[in-house]
Amino acid sequence: MDVKTLCLAVLSQGEATGYEIKKAFEEGPFAHFQRASFGSIYPALSKLLAEGLAEAEAREQDGRPDKKVYRLTAAGRAAFHRAIGQEPEPDQLRSDVLFLLYFARELPKERVEALIDGYIASYRAQADRIEGCRAERAAAGAEIDPGKWLVSGFGVAVYRAAADYLASNRDALLRGLERPLEAAE
């Protein structure tokens, strides 16, 4: 999914500024499975304007420079529906922490300990964040969209599983590092 499609998707949920689109990938509903940076969002929005898939309205603000609010056109909504007809590419995870832990033997034990403990905490925090959004949504009594519900639940389930696995294997890892060159029996 290229950034143009990602912008179409965010705008399909309602009008937004470039900054707000960025936030949707940082702490919003897309945070745990897609990302995009300013350097790709702004060019993508320009292209959407040029192709007539979106329109922008400069909204005045007191003191601050104008906000530029983007909104999909009818052609934009059609383009979005074409885009979600495409075949998905395989998932990809990139984890520097797992990369470092893979080389745990080459690192000081205290660092390995700090890495794994921080990693567990960050997964727990992510799971809590998403669970908070879900509780809020459920409490509001609003209609629950089954797709969005499944996807946010996936985030919670996977992050919890990751944290639990790490928590229950942490000590074995650290113990394993204590006997540096012993052969397995």
Add this chain to the structure above:
Amino acid sequence: MDVKTLCLAVLSQGEATGYEIKKAFEEGPFAHFQRASFGSIYPALSKLLAEGLAEAEAREQDGRPDKKVYRLTAAGRAAFHRAIGQEPEPDQLRSDVLFLLYFARELPKERVEALIDGYIASYRAQADRIEGCRAERAAAGAEIDPGKWLVSGFGVAVYRAAADYLASNRDALLRGLERPLEAAE
């Protein structure tokens, strides 16, 4: 982690050609948490040569063009140890399938069904693949590196959790899609 560091890491495990480095990210031990393409691996290897961190040896093959086998120098090993001293960046997952499932309501029910079933199957296949490598390693009776063991176990645990979550929420999703515009009560 940039591709140069990734190449240093693979080469720290033994000499390899560019092609073999690519495979380490496709089906090798790094497959489930890092990736790199030819377009970044070959320029990275050239830079490593230029900086004296690696050396290459052209090995003749009958019929085929020469293989170019890369190997770390002492400086390369030192650079690798400096690199794994860096602070890791936060994990990032990119999943087109979750993106599509988020918009399940905008898709035909048969497609949602095919997407989720294929997704479950691919996670199960990944988990089986890694578990196979682990069983092989354990059966060989060789010394078990605790870092590598933890990281591969993480892959199995998380992939299984993902597949299980999807399998147990699949039917609820499809049922939810059947009553298109009913309000929750």
Add this chain to the structure above:
DNA sequence: CGCGATATATATCTATTCGATATAGGCCTT
């Protein structure tokens, strides 16, 4: 026995994308 598909192997090119940076006013905390 040949056909196509797959695997080995290196390398480059273009378009995309990231991450850092520039700019600037307002708000909050110390």
Add this chain to the structure above:
DNA sequence: AAGGCCTATATCGAATAGATATATATCGCG
């Protein structure tokens, strides 16, 4: 009142992905 953070837009250079070109070998299938 000073410094840091938040909102907000935008651009630039470097890194990267993905497609493509080239060449050969092997393997299964009819």
